[in-house]
Amino acid sequence: MLHEQAKVRYTQRWKTNGDCSSARLERLPVEEDVEGPNPFSHPMNDKDFLKLAVEQAKKSVEMGGFPAGAVIVKNGQVIAEGISLGYTLHDPTEHAETSAIKKACKTIGSSNLEGATLYESLECCTMCFSVSNWAGISRIVYACRKTPDMVNKQYYEGMTKNEDINATNNNKIDLVFIPEFEQECLDMVKDWEQKQTKAS
Numbered sequence: 001m002l003h004e005q006a007k008v009r010y011t012q013r014w015k016t017n018g019d020c021s022s023a024r025l026e027r028l029p030v031e032e033d034v035e036g037p038n039p040f041s042h043p044m045n046d047k048d049f050l051k052l053a054v055e056q057a058k059k060s061v062e063m064g065g066f067p068a069g070a071v072i073v074k075n076g077q078v079i080a081e082g083i084s085l086g087y088t089l090h091d092p093t094e095h096a097e098t099s100a101i102k103k104a105c106k107t108i109g110s111s112n113l114e115g116a117t118l119y120e121s122l123e124c125c126t127m128c129f130s131v132s133n134w135a136g137i138s139r140i141v142y143a144c145r146k147t148p149d150m151v152n153k154q155y156y157e158g159m160t161k162n163e164d165i166n167a168t169n170n171n172k173i174d175l176v177f178i179p180e181f182e183q184e185c186l187d188m189v190k191d192w193e194q195k196q197t198k199a200s
């Protein structure tokens, strides 16, 4: 009975907030009285984690970096976040992905991230793809595809496709593009470019 009452209240809260993440964040005290699993909780999915990577890209800009962000997830948990501060740190190896990979390895005390997924706001460059390979990353999920315009502006080494490198590498990484946040990421890059122009 308590369970049913809680379910009704969760349903109301769900409708009020419109999405399950805020429903989860605003758990009602009655949950403690419920026996069994919360019927409305669900594990974070690819899109949820990708959104976190996009949020890291926003943070990167706020911190004076390039608009790229990444998170690494293992066993359903975020184990590292990364932003792109290569320009400000004078470190060409410090991209959002490499930053996250280094942190993730430190967190788990190993250079082997097998079974982990790298979520990134922008499709990774050849360096970050290669480091992912060396780290044993199993999947890469990205929000925005590399464009010729980005290559022209030196945001990438060139037009080499990660899929082509993947095909000839020893270990294959599962590459997944989810288009949901692509426009948002492109807009973020444009805004960042405009700020650079104004600053110079």
Ligand SMILES: [Zn+2]
Pocket (backbone or CB within 6 Å): 095, 096, 097, 124, 125, 126, 127, 128, 129
């Ligand atoms: Zn990179």
